[in-house]
Amino acid sequence: MSDMTADQPNGMGSFERYLTLWVALAMIAGIAIGAVMPGVVNAVASAEIASINLVVAVLIWAMVYPMMVSVDFGAISGVARQPRGLLITLIVNWLIKPFSMALLAVLFFDNIFAPWIAPEDAAQYIAGLILLGAAPCTAMVFVWSQLTRGDATYTLVQVSLNDLIMVVAFAPIVAFLLGVTDITVPWKTLVLATLLYVVLPLAAGMLTRRALGTPQAIDAFSARIKPLSMIGLIATVAILFGLQGEVILNRPAVILLIAVPILIQSYGIFAIAYGAAYALKVPHRIAAPCAMIGTSNFFELAVAVAISLFGLNSGAALATVVGVLVEVPVMLSLVAFANRTRNRFAQDQS
Secondary structure (H helix, E strand, C coil): CCHHHHCCCCCCCHHHHCHHHHHHHHHHHHHHHHHHCHHHHHHHHHCEECCEEHHHHHHHHHHHHHHHHCCCHHHHHHHHHCHHHHHHHHHHHHHHHHHHHHHHHHHHHHHHCCCCCCHHHHHHHHHHHHHHHCCECCCCHHHHHHHCCCCHHHHHHHHHHHHHHHHHHHHHHHHHHHCCCCCCCCHHHHHHHHHHHHHHHHHHHHHHHHHHCCHHHHHHHHHHHCHHHHHHHHHHHHHHHHHCHHHHHHCHHHHHHHHHHHHHHHHHHHHHHHHHHHHCCCCHHHHHHHHHHHHCECHHHHHHHHHHHHCCCCHHHHHHHHHHHHHHHHHHHHHHHHHHCHHHCCCCCC
């Protein structure tokens, strides 16, 4: 355990303990920068390949790399001895999450919010929420896993397996839920995101471990670079809010309405996965990331598909963006809850 966390009973250092405050300040700063210096925001927004923002990609890479250095490939074979965490992840992500999100979207926008939302707008918001629900997290879960002292190796296996399933299952599930058969999935986005957020950081982590050699040197190096994850997270939040600042300021009421089913879905999915892990006596170092994967979303893919199907200024694209805005505060609250309940998982040997 690094010096950064050793003095904190919940596994967080002084900087991480106040991460919610730093993220809130980053949100405010991002919106302010977007309003005062739109040229800077436009320059960042234009740095894209296959609908992936390269600036954000670099920052996410900085978040993921410290976690990858902790991945011990010699321990991957041990994942097979803990299949329950993988089973929970797969059931929640692919048999529950997409369909529950679609149900909530229809419930709210075709029924509860119907008096305030035009039917054509409601259909767009429903489509965007379906796209979010069908895309479990790829990159950010490494940050949440690190904050809950998750098993880095097991988290990698969970994310990798989800990525493989996403390649074949995302389009059919979304097509079924949207009621269309000609959905176009931006495969370049999916492949490039996997390379940027998983493959390259993993390769860098492997090379780093090999260069450092001893476990002691690896632990010391990991402790030194761990702050990169938090800095990358805060900078990413500032950029995302800068890119969407105008939308947030111009349409606050609609954003709040879209956020309602996302919040219910997020906390509900976490409760299902975390509760199942507790009931099945899954160790906390596996249970926490297991629940986080389904709760968090692969927002790059969801946004890209929404834009390709419905257009940049569509309600579907807006709904996926709201998912990005809601995710960080929600995930930080769940990280705090997972850390507070660590001792409830009696079999955790971490």
